[in-house]
Amino acid sequence: ANSQYSSGLVNLHGHPSKSVRLAAVLALRKLQSPFLSDYLEDKHVEVATEAARAIHDVPIQKSMHVLATSLQEAEGLPWQRRALSAAQRLGTEELLNAVIAFASDTTKSERLRLVALDIIQTWNDPPPREIIDGRWRPAINASARCITPIEHSIDELVASTSDTLLVSVFKIAQHYQLDLPQELNRQILFDETQSMDLRVHCLHSLSDEAAIDF
Numbered sequence: 001a002n003s004q005y006s007s008g009l010v011n012l013h014g015h016p017s018k019s020v021r022l023a024a025v026l027a028l029r030k031l032q033s034p035f036l037s038d039y040l041e042d043k044h045v046e047v048a049t050e051a052a053r054a055i056h057d058v059p060i061q062k063s064m065h066v067l068a069t070s071l072q073e074a075e076g077l078p079w080q081r082r083a084l085s086a087a088q089r090l091g092t093e094e095l096l097n098a099v100i101a102f103a104s105d106t107t108k109s110e111r112l113r114l115v116a117l118d119i120i121q122t123w124n125d126p127p128p129r130e131i132i133d134g135r136w137r138p139a140i141n142a143s144a145r146c147i148t149p150i151e152h153s154i155d156e157l158v159a160s161t162s163d164t165l166l167v168s169v170f171k172i173a174q175h176y177q178l179d180l181p182q183e184l185n186r187q188i189l190f191d192e193t194q195s196m197d198l199r200v201h202c203l204h205s206l207s208d209e210a211a212i213d214f
Helices: 002-014 018-031 034-041 045-057 061-069 077-090 093-104 110-121 148-159 163-176 182-189 196-205 209-213
Strands: none
Touching (some): 034 061, 045 061, 045 077, 061 077, 077 110, 093 110
16 A cells, blocks of 8 residues: 555656656655655656755665766755765765766855865775764774776866865875875975875875975
């Protein structure tokens, strides 16, 4: 009976009334239905955001991957934050690429780009609590995750960030022992406002006279 009820509710995703579609999302949340993922494609961000909340917060594990892959289309902080959280929990290489693309996108909010950069830094050792409410939700395959996309994207991350965001990229490079562009290494090396750990990382990355002079 619940299955038939859920099917009827999902059929409402094409209803012309936003209020009806929103009510359907709330009903599907109560049923903990994976059909909620259909509403992530709703033309009204309020409806799609409510679907994202339901999938992430209940949670509805069968729909979590769909939520994670909605990251680039997600609008507004609540939806984007939950898509980032879902990507962090699932940890596939495909989702890492999506998180990197989000962090590099200058049209996204700086606040959530910082969140994305933090997720990248802890990709191979994610915290056991999710980033929305801090609930205990250990990540999948945390100790066996591919970080190759990070190695290939460090220059892109550097080029697309500045100030606080760039400091986060420095921390990513330091964490994964990745070389930054040579000129940037030199700048950081002689910048006394930067942390000593970061400057030492840049010193090790340099193999020219700047390192010798230091």
